[in-house]
Amino acid sequence: MDYIAHIRATGERQLLQTHLSEVGELAASFAEKVGLAEAGRLLGLLHDFGKYSNSFQAYIKSANADLDRDDADFVDPVAMKGKIDHSTAGTQFIWKLLLERYPAVGNVHCVAQILAICIASHHGGLINFLDQSGDNRFNIRLAKADDLTHYTECLENCGEVFREGIQSQVNNEFLRSFIVVLKSMYPADAKQTIAFFYLGFCTRFLFSCLVDADRINSIEFDNPKAKALRLKRKKQFSWDTAIERLEAYLSTLDTNKSINRLRAQISLDCLNKAASPTGLFKLSVPTGGGKTLASLRFALQHAKLNKLDRVIYIIPYTSIIEQNAHVAREVLEHAGDEFSWVLEHHSNLEPELQTWESKLLSQNWDAPVVFTTMVQFLEALFGGGTRGARRIHQLARSVLIFDEIQTLPVRCMHLFCNAINFLTQSANTTAVMCTATQPLLDRLSKPELGQLEFSSGAELVEDPTALFASLNRVSVEDLCKQPGWTESEIVELVLDTYKKNKTCLVIVNTKAWAKRLFERCGEFLPADNIYHLSTNLCAAHREDIFKEVRMRLEAKRPTLCISTQLIEAGVDISFASVVRFLAGLDSIAQAAGRCNRNRELEDESGNAALGHVYIVSPEDENLGSLVDIQLGQAATRRVLGEGFSNLLSPEAIERYFFYYFSDRKDDMAYQLQEKSLDKSENIVRLLSTNHANMAYKQPPAKHLPQLQQSFADAAKHFKAIDAPTVGIITPYGEGQEIINELCGLDRYTERDRMRELLARAQKFSINIYENLFNELRSLEAILEAQHGLEIYYLKQEYYLNESGLSVEGGALPFLFDC
Structure with missing residues (x-):
């Protein structure tokens, strides 16, 4: 009998044996990136083992009216959709095989857990080992009755050749090599929480390999063009081509201006660091320092020299993605290319600009250069289901560029740091933290929960302190006072600054203040001279305003723009002056980056002049529950009181983050808020030791622990943005x-x-x-x-x-x- 895995709409069948074999090969190629190729192959071979059941075969044949069938075997395909369990049989197969064959091997339990849970979960997302209620969900799944899993029937139907093939693969060498890799990910000197987290993340990584391999094979059976595209890109792709195109573009840039020479030096510093081994780096460059092209130059050369697969930019806001991806596309993509170099993956992509190719690649980030958001990245790492999780293995053997890393949500910090450490230490990945305001992610108040571990010589630029002094383009003046500025005083300051400098940007903390100032200042100015920006405007509306404001600024026409924080990070725009409501010093530094960005200001003698940034504190600012802003203001006030000569210097920024992170130390492990939960519970613990669900028991010497993570519960609670x-x-x-x-x-x-x-x-x-x-x-x-x-x-x-x-x-x- 031919057992079927899938049927095309046109009636062609994919044999189950073919599907399992091809998924195994793909999963092996993905898992090889962390030294677990054979584990990936085994997962592929067993993931749909339950489709050998007579029930599933009757269902799939009944679902296709064009197939010949014995009416006695017909079932209602609509009623049976999703009702036939075809994942638990493979789970039980690998569990019994390992535990019965190697009962005396101390670490076999951990290996069996990892493989079994990946197979059990491959359709709906990783299940819990332990529920928050204390139930052992994994054991319940393993104990599922034979009449529901069809395990015995599948074992008979799969045939002797298949059974013996699996049994021969699960040998001493397989188990030994798997345990060696796991122990390298579970360092003896690591803190308990971190070591457990790494084992859990390894599980999620293998799960990603399986899910992506399964989805790719299913899609390529249904759409053979997809497979042809993947193989063509793999055959024709070369980092040399991308490097040649970037270097040719850089050679055309004007270096006559001093600021452009500084940008060129930053780019050269990055190029000189490209030969470094994979690891964790910083790119600490003032706003307007040319981070996008400099980091791309490092990434392309580094990827070539270290034989990496792709470059992924992770950016906080879609508006910056569109801006930066446009630059990368102009540099890298030429007419006549047979595949796309640059993939954008974010919510604002216009559907008419998407092809079936880009939609397909967005599912698993399989492109040479990817631009995505921090939200998409965090959801892939910690979210539920399978859609995001299938992308995780693409982060291995890659260069990850984190733009404006200071915008990382505070509650995700320990989770983020642990995941990045795993990727850079165990998956041959390089990560670069880019910003003008480096947060102290390697000096968190609770290092036992995870913090970044930077490589030796982590800075990509030679002398960040000197660089910040050389690239200084603004003076920052602290105008804060007690009890604060009245609305009338702020309006007067804004109008005076605007009249003196011709262009002025005002950045406030709330939409209410943006609306109030826009209306008050609008009473004194022509309507076409003043603009309003906030998230009360849709993205298309904001984009139109940005274009209009840029044209006015380039034409040196009087322009006043009143905006919320959305204009700060990464937006390529330049005003002569900025008024910034008191906020975190990182936000103030980003606001300063929208002032005199290209050193276009000159004094009366034609010499370079500084732009002006004024910090003010309104007296009646209602911040409600905006804790980030409130605590940021408090930390900034402390720094303002310490007399730094340059508030934008790395030393001042470091002091700010020291204060701010000290105030936020209890928020960084993603605390769970539900009243029914232990107040000490957080997602870091759910994904590691899971103490609240089961007291940790130290394993025997040299043994790996049994896993007890609540994967599904953690995913249910996790949201990259906490905004109902x-x-x-x-x-x-x-x-x-x-x-x-x-x-x-x-x-x-x-x-x-x-x-x-x-x-x-x-x-x-x-x-x-x-x-x-x-x-x-x-x-x-x-x-x-x-x-x-x-x-x-x-x-x-x-x-x-x-x-x-x-x-x-x-x-x-x-x-x-x-």
């Missing part, structure tokens, strides 16, 4: 057309069109907090496109062309906003 918001489509520009069409679509017959419209709607949507959403719903300012779909849109009269979302009379508070 609701997305609504705005009527800005094309947004109104999208709204009109969504309201009129037949939801049952035009589902593809609906998905396309919702993807296009990303750029025309805003996210608002639930309290404001409920208020606007009660006013009927927000309506549902179709009853029951939970697709919401904003009525035209509540969206202003100047400031976006607006409520008539300002009756609604802007709570918990930023």
